[in-house]
Amino acid sequence: MVEEDRMRNKGFWENFILTAIVLVIIHTFLYDLGALLRWRVSVRNIVILTGLFFDTLFTVEFIVRSVIQGKKKGLITYWLYNRGWADFLSSVPILFFSSGPQVLLLCSGRTSEGLAAIGVLNILKIVKAIRVTRVLRLIRVMKIFGKIKNADSVMAQHHTATISTIAVSIVIFVIIIFTLLAGDPLGNAVIERRNHYEDLVDVVRYETDDGDLLMKLLQGDELGLRLSKNGTLLFSKVPITLWDSEIWYEDYMEIERGGYALTVSLEDINIKSALYNIRVFGIILSLVAGFMLFYTRHFVQIVTDVLFVVNRGFKERGYTLQVKIPKQYADHEIFELARFYNDRYLPAKLKNMHKSKRKKQSSLSMDDLLKYGNQKSDF
Amino acid sequence: MTVMDGNDKKKVVEFVQYLISNPNLKAETPVIREGMIITFITSNLRQLKKTLGSKRFFPHLSPDRVISEILLVLKQMSLGYLMPRIEVWLKNEIDYAVLEELFPLRGAQAGLGQNRYRSMLQEYLTLVLAYSEVRYNFNSVVNIFTYRALDRYLREVFHRRRFIFNEIRRVERLDLDCDEYIEYAKILFLIKNSVFMRVMLSSGSGKRKANINEAQQLSMSMPEFVMKLARSIKEGLPFLSEKAVVTAIKSNFRERQTGMKEASARLFHIIGSRYQDYKHHGRIDRAAESLDKSWFNIARSNSRFYGFNEKMVNELYLIAGDNMW
Numbered sequence: 001m002v003e004e005d006r007m008r009n010k011g012f013w014e015n016f017i018l019t020a021i022v023l024v025i026i027h028t029f030l031y032d033l034g035a036l037l038r039w040r041v042s043v044r045n046i047v048i049l050t051g052l053f054f055d056t057l058f059t060v061e062f063i064v065r066s067v068i069q070g071k072k073k074g075l076i077t078y079w080l081y082n083r084g085w086a087d088f089l090s091s092v093p094i095l096f097f098s099s100g101p102q103v104l105l106l107c108s109g110r111t112s113e114g115l116a117a118i119g120v121l122n123i124l125k126i127v128k129a130i131r132v133t134r135v136l137r138l139i140r141v142m143k144i145f146g147k148i149k150n151a152d153s154v155m156a157q158h159h160t161a162t163i164s165t166i167a168v169s170i171v172i173f174v175i176i177i178f179t180l181l182a183g184d185p186l187g188n189a190v191i192e193r194r195n196h197y198e199d200l201v202d203v204v205r206y207e208t209d210d211g212d213l214l215m216k217l218l219q220g221d222e223l224g225l226r227l228s229k230n231g232t233l234l235f236s237k238v239p240i241t242l243w244d245s246e247i248w249y250e251d252y253m254e255i256e257r258g259g260y261a262l263t264v265s266l267e268d269i270n271i272k273s274a275l276y277n278i279r280v281f282g283i284i285l286s287l288v289a290g291f292m293l294f295y296t297r298h299f300v301q302i303v304t305d306v307l308f309v310v311n312r313g314f315k316e317r318g319y320t321l322q323v324k325i326p327k328q329y330a331d332h333e334i335f336e337l338a339r340f341y342n343d344r345y346l347p348a349k350l351k352n353m354h355k356s357k358r359k360k361q362s363s364l365s366m367d368d369l370l371k372y373g374n375q376k377s378d379f
Numbered sequence: 380m381t382v383m384d385g386n387d388k389k390k391v392v393e394f395v396q397y398l399i400s401n402p403n404l405k406a407e408t409p410v411i412r413e414g415m416i417i418t419f420i421t422s423n424l425r426q427l428k429k430t431l432g433s434k435r436f437f438p439h440l441s442p443d444r445v446i447s448e449i450l451l452v453l454k455q456m457s458l459g460y461l462m463p464r465i466e467v468w469l470k471n472e473i474d475y476a477v478l479e480e481l482f483p484l485r486g487a488q489a490g491l492g493q494n495r496y497r498s499m500l501q502e503y504l505t506l507v508l509a510y511s512e513v514r515y516n517f518n519s520v521v522n523i524f525t526y527r528a529l530d531r532y533l534r535e536v537f538h539r540r541r542f543i544f545n546e547i548r549r550v551e552r553l554d555l556d557c558d559e560y561i562e563y564a565k566i567l568f569l570i571k572n573s574v575f576m577r578v579m580l581s582s583g584s585g586k587r588k589a590n591i592n593e594a595q596q597l598s599m600s601m602p603e604f605v606m607k608l609a610r611s612i613k614e615g616l617p618f619l620s621e622k623a624v625v626t627a628i629k630s631n632f633r634e635r636q637t638g639m640k641e642a643s644a645r646l647f648h649i650i651g652s653r654y655q656d657y658k659h660h661g662r663i664d665r666a667a668e669s670l671d672k673s674w675f676n677i678a679r680s681n682s683r684f685y686g687f688n689e690k691m692v693n694e695l696y697l698i699a700g701d702n703m704w
Contacts, residue, residue: 002381026552111616251496296600300665301665301666305664305665305666308664308665308666309664309666309667312664317403318406318656318658320673320674320676320677321663321664321667321668321670321673322667322668322673322676323666323667323668324666324668342676343680346673346677347677347680347681350677350681351681351684352683354684363401363403363404363415363419364398364401364403364404364415364416364419365419365425366426366427366430368398368401369398369427369430372397372398374435
């Protein structure tokens with residue numbers, strides 16, 4: 001009874017985590033879709049909070065699994081062979097470098113002072129500088145491996161999960177390494193934009209320190225959002241009271257130069273970035289789907305199904321079906337084994353069965369009889 | 380020792396039910412179960428008698444009486460399984476018009492109509508099925524009729540016109556068309572297990588009754604066995620030709636024990652062997668060959684061991700493979 005309850009609980013949590021994994025994959029897509037479709041700030045805030053929930057959940061799940069496996073002395077097996085490392089990468093770093101800082105930023109009122117007060121400004125700066133957090137989120141896809149039972153065979157599931165994990169990890173790490181070494185084109189676009197507007201302010205200041213000229217130039221520029229001089233607001237395309245609710249915090253940057261505070265839009269760059277992320281996300285999901293749908297089927301057909309038949313032939317007395325050997329794979333080692341099973345083992349097995357039938361060997365034994373006597377002691 | 384009462388008989392039935400529910404027997408048909416339990420009883424007779432006479436079983440009865448009651452219960456179970464099937468086949472599966480052409484009734488029997496064939500076959504089968512070994516080996520017939528093996532394979536043989544067809548037509552000189560040959564085969568399969576009936580044979584130490592297995596073990600004269608058995612079968616089924624009866628008997632023999640012209644006997648030996656242990660699977664494992672293709676392929680490797688004609692097995696293998704049987 002206790003064991004039954006334990007199994008039911010385990011089943012419930014496994015299903016809960018599986019649902020959460022599917023939802024987090026949808027969430028990862030929605031995050032970038034929000035930027036692409038310019039969703040309202042309030043909706044995008046909910047997306048950020050939901051991300052924190054998922055990452056916290058998976059971090060807790062990872063810790064719990066590690067503790068449980070540690071108690072069973074299976075921690076290394078979990079980490080190295082049961083994708084513990086993937087569970088780690090798809091939870092802890094994302095919580096600390098992506099969703100965690102984002103929520104902190106949200107709670108701090110999105111001001112540098114607020115962030116400095118809670119001591120995460122430096123982390124956020126580093127994370128933003130290398131711009132890998134969005135790619136990191138894609139690692140979440142790896143959690144799906146091993147959770148979805150897309151084949152009856154444990155071996156097929158394990159191999160599909162391994163090859164998918166390797167493929168997805170390589171895609172993600174290549175992107176990260178290229179970003180770190182060669183720089184992110186979108187990150188460079190932000191720097192270029194910053195330099196451009198800093199130069200603009202400098203040029204205007206060199207000609208005249210008249211705020212009017214800069215104001216007129218920026219009002220005609222679709223990227224110029226707001227300008228103030230020495231704390232006095234000169235113009236704002238969005239009313240200041242609606243600023244936080246209308247403009248997404250990542251969609252603009254502040255440039256301070258000689259008393260001028262200039263706010264410039266980054267929305268176009270972020271849309272390109274979101275599109276790029278969706279593309280990468282699409283590639284990764286397609287890879288996973290391809291492995292799960294096509295590779296698993298292929299693997300099952302040419303490996304596990306064959307082993308299944310051979311195994312039944314070895315174990316079950318009455319099982320005498322031969323293995324189908326496709327011509328195109330006939331030289332594979334597994335089909336060489338199958339050929340031995342077909343041509344040598346099964347004929348020998350049937351000969352033995354025939355001989356034992358001739359010798360009148362029964363499948364029953366006296367033990368079967370004694371068991372009956374013991375069951376029916378009142379006989 | 381007391382006489383077996385109703386309660387004891389009930390206990391024996393319960394005991395047999397227990398034996399039948401053994402995992403090794405569960406998947407088998409009642410006739411195979413009966414055969415396996417009889418094998419168990421004969422090979423453990425001394426120990427079994429002791430156990431059955433112990434306090435836990437039937438201490439108040441003679442073990443021999445208990446064993447004969449067990450055998451009776453098993454026989455009833457097997458006949459309860461076989462007889463309704465046989466009735467259905469005799470009613471629906473045999474084309475008596477073809478049979479009448481193949482084996483016309485002669486003498487006093489002539490003109491008695493097709494029902495006479497049916498009643499003679501029914502009576503004959505009831506008689507031979509009294510033997511446990513006949514019941515056991517009748518499993519092949521059950522499977523052949525249930526899965527229409529003769530219709531399927533023989534139609535293919537006649538359609539392909541290869542080795543087996545040539546052997547039947549040109550060597551055996553059996554000038555039957557496909558439908559006639561199928562009916563011929565069905566009748567022969569119904570009677571082929573008569574070899575497990577005991578007939579009186581002469582041996583070194585005088586005369587004794589023996590079935591095919593005993594005759595072979597005691598190295599008795601097989602031609603004498605065939606002759607005596609054929610006579611016995613013809614007594615029950617006088618309409619059958621001598622040749623048909625001998626073919627039915629020889630379809631239990633290995634290839635080298637059959638004559639050059641007995642192609643049908645060799646063919647029926649293979650088909651009968653294939654369907655004796657046949658187990659129908661609703662769904663075949665994905666990487667596995669079909670049931671018959673697997674069996675015939677193994678039979679090709681073991682053809683000498685089983686005493687099969689290699690070319691016939693090969694053709695049956697190709698038929699099974701092409702039709703995914």
